[in-house]
Amino acid sequence: MGDDAMALWQEANRIEVLAFDVFGTVVDWHGSIVRELAQLAPAVDGDAFARAWREGYRPAMARVMSGELGWTLIDDLHRMILDDVLPRFGLAHLDEAQRAELNRAWHRLAPWPEVVAALQRLKPRYLLTPLSNGNIGLLTRMARRAGLPWDCVLSAEVFRAYKPDPATYLGVAKVFDLPPERVMLVAAHHDDLAGARACGLRTAYIERPLEFGAAHPKDVSPRPGNDLHCRDFADLAAQLGL
Structure with missing residues (x-):
């Protein structure tokens, strides 16, 4: 995407919050x-x-x-x-x-190699939060150990509902007092992204071909519907103009 097109895209979408799936997307479980x-x-x-x-x-x-x-x-x-x-x-x-x-x-799950540096690139512009079915204690200890620079920790525990319940996706927008379209879910799982999209969130797919190990490569082909399709978090930051 060229600079002019990126500027227009950012203005049209006005995304303020990036919410991240965690298991498989942020960390290599x-x-x-x-x-x-x-x-x-x-x-x-x-x-x-x-x-x-x-x-x-x-x-x-x-x-x-x-x-x-x-x-x-x-x-x-x-x-x-x-x-x-x-x-x-x-x-x-x-x-x-x-x-x-x-x-x-x-x-104690380790992040994928590029994750922490890419999140630091994204942090000055966006509010960053996990949106995971993992509980708050798990996610907080994981973040502290791995150096994940979240602005807050949102979890299924907060909403007492697991993804893909709409309460989770809409709950992020409610926490930040934003319309859903100003929140983007970042995930390596198409069902998660579909749930977010149905609630009006923007979506970015992250390729994690080795999520299930080198012996079980995952199909990471682009699918229609997502706003962005990214190789990894570094590519996500680049596509967002950072």
Whole structure:
């Protein structure tokens, strides 16, 4: 996009807030969990373990959204899934302290390499916040450890609803007293972006082809509907004129 076109685009959209999906978009959950497991149980297939733990995420949330479970923090859902997964990988012997420490691996997820520097580029112009199903404690500890320069931390916990519930996307606009079109969701997942777009938010897709590990590359082809399609956060900053 040329400079003139970028200026017109920015004026037309007047985006003030960038809200970021976190797991897979900001942080490399797969690689981080693989590294954690390699320290704890090097004989276990870390790739399969990480994917199995993550695969339990949506079914667990569905139990809450259906009313089968009451409102539950993601930390607690992660622990429920972990207790189910461990026997499948020969790790049923882990004691309570070991299980609790492993469950906190989600607080220690590492950002993708370009993320922190790109967020620092974006911060002078935009308000930056995560919009994640992760709970506030998880996201805050993650940000502190990784150096993520959020202006605040917004979570499903704030709205007591998981994405893609409209309450989450519209909740960001309400927090900042803005119309939805002045908020942009940045995410590596098309279903998340579709939910935001349906609520009137702007959307930017981030390619994360290795989200599920090098052995399981993800299709990151452009899809219609998103305002921006970006290789990574550095490209996002560049496309926003920074």
